[in-house]
Amino acid sequence: MNNNHQFFSSQLLSWNRDSNQRTMPWKGEKDPYKIWLSEIMLQQTRVEQGRAYYEAFTSKYPTVFDLAAAPDEEVFRLWQGLGYYARCKNMLAAARSIVHDYNGIFPNDYHTITTLKGIGSYTAAAIASFAFNLPYAVLDGNVYRVLARFFGIDTPIDTTEGKKIFSETAQNLLPVNKPAVYNQAIMDFGAVVCKPQQPNCLECPLATKCIAFLTNQVNKLPLKSKKLTVKNRYFFYIVAIYNQQVLIQKRPGKDIWQNLHEFIPVESPEILPAQTILEQSREIVGTVVNGSFTLSPLFKQKLTHQTIHAQFIRLALKSRIQAPQGFQWVPLNSLDNYAFPKIILDYLQNNQLQLL
DNA sequence: AACTCGGGGGA
DNA sequence: TCCCCAGAGTT
Structure with a gap:
């Protein structure tokens, strides 16, 4: 298993260095405020959908002080159409907390980051790694999919057991000396190569040891336990x-x-x-x-x-x-x-x- | 542990 | 149609 972990991480980093063409406005950003904004906006939201909102927000509110001082209604108006409006409310609360409780300086340790409204384990790991290079593995939809396929994990991702297994696996894979690059790489890889539909398995540098690929289960993983009722x-x-x-x-x-x-x-x-x-x-x-x-x-x-x-x-x-x-x-x-x-x-x- | 929260895009 | 998207908060 350790060999496979080593293979996975090194192949992923090689792919990122040589073949990753994905560009985004916030990629490589070091300002924790802007990283935070992008992560909140992208929760359950496609990158292409959030891009324009990110530009609008960083343009109108260049710093956390600008956002914290903005009238609620103005901010909600700018968020209009992005959906999941509790994110906007929580974002405002967090911005004001950062200004009032932390003197406008974004907290730089994982636990404190998670205490901010609207920031859960994923967003905290993203901010901690991207802004402060702390060794916390992100676990988003991309990561669930990549790990489920490569390791052939058929535990449903929407269960307590599944979250625990995937979380531990993700953390074990993280090279502690390059968390920012690695976290970005695995999400880009999930979005570009190991996509939900029609993944590029024929060009995948992980395919030779990918359980799902070798056993023809790529289109079955990851598994979910609940079915949606509308x-x-x-x-x-x-x-x-x-x-x-x-x-x-x-x-x-x-x-x-x-x-x-x-x-x-x-x-x-x-x-x-x-x-x-x-x-x-x-x-x-x-x-x-x-x-x-x-x-x-x-x-x-x-x-x-x-x-x-x-x-x-x-x-x-x-x-x-x-x-x-x-x-x-x-x-x-x-x-x-x-x-x-x-x-x-x-x-x-x-x-x-x-x-x- | 199960529900609920938007809107859009691709097959 | 159905599924998924850089998840989090509430019940």
């Missing part, structure tokens, strides 16, 4: 408009899209007529709303665990009503200042509310 949800949004203003709220509760804005929501287990939705909305609005309405087409947004169907009922009020608890009247031409979920952005793009 449920349908139907959101009806009352877009209540009066005098070029519209009612919105910051989405409350523990559901999806925390901290993003929305119109008056009426959720239903099935599609209902607009008239029925308007009647139900009176409980939320607290009064009988009057006016003519226009029904939008049905919009659809696929999330990991649910498919959202949304229909918008644009309601031209005859008189101004008091904003319900939690809601506010905002000018239609100021909606750009607020962060909205993708499905509402789709509606806004198609409906030109400002022309009303």
Whole structure:
């Protein structure tokens, strides 16, 4: 086994030195603040999707002081569309903690790094190794896949046992004298060669000792124990408009899209007529709303665990009503200042509310 | 230990 | 359609 470990690490580093063409804006970055930003943004997010956001954030907030001082709403607006919005909230909390608790200096030991909001074992290892060259092996989707295939590990990666096995294996493989280069190399290798689908096994420098390749299991590994269930949800949004203003709220509760804005929501287990939705909305609005309405087409947004169907009922009020608890009247031409979920952005793009 | 959190891209 | 992506926090 030790021979295989030695083979794995040395072949990987050789591949990285001779054949790794992958470039990214944050690669080789030594500023822990910028490394941290990139790692938060890339959690469960493809590099290509996060790239533009990284540029926007480092441009607008060059230092942790700039980010910590920024208004919440401005930051959420900049994060709009990237998803997993708790990351944004935690990122702000961490930035403010770094400024207030650590004098703006990023903590340089693994344990302290993990105490920051939104930083788990992966992100802490990434920051510790890339910024401070500390010997902590990263364990992300790439690493799970590469290790599962090369060592033929069929323990599901989404179990406690699996996490323990892969974590220990990853740490054992890490050359303690070059953690930064090695961590970057194994993730690049997983993204470029040992890809989820159609990996380049014929050009792979590890193939001669890769258990999955030798036993024809490449497309089976890594294993997961859980199967995904997706449920349908139907959101009806009352877009209540009066005098070029519209009612919105910051989405409350523990559901999806925390901290993003929305119109008056009426959720239903099935599609209902607009008239029925308007009647139900009176409980939320607290009064009988009057006016003519226009029904939008049905919009659809696929999330990991649910498919959202949304229909918008644009309601031209005859008189101004008091904003319900939690809601506010905002000018239609100021909606750009607020962060909205993708499905509402789709509606806004198609409906030109400002022309009303 | 199981759930939940977005949105996009590739086959 | 289904799976996966530089995971983390909550229940």
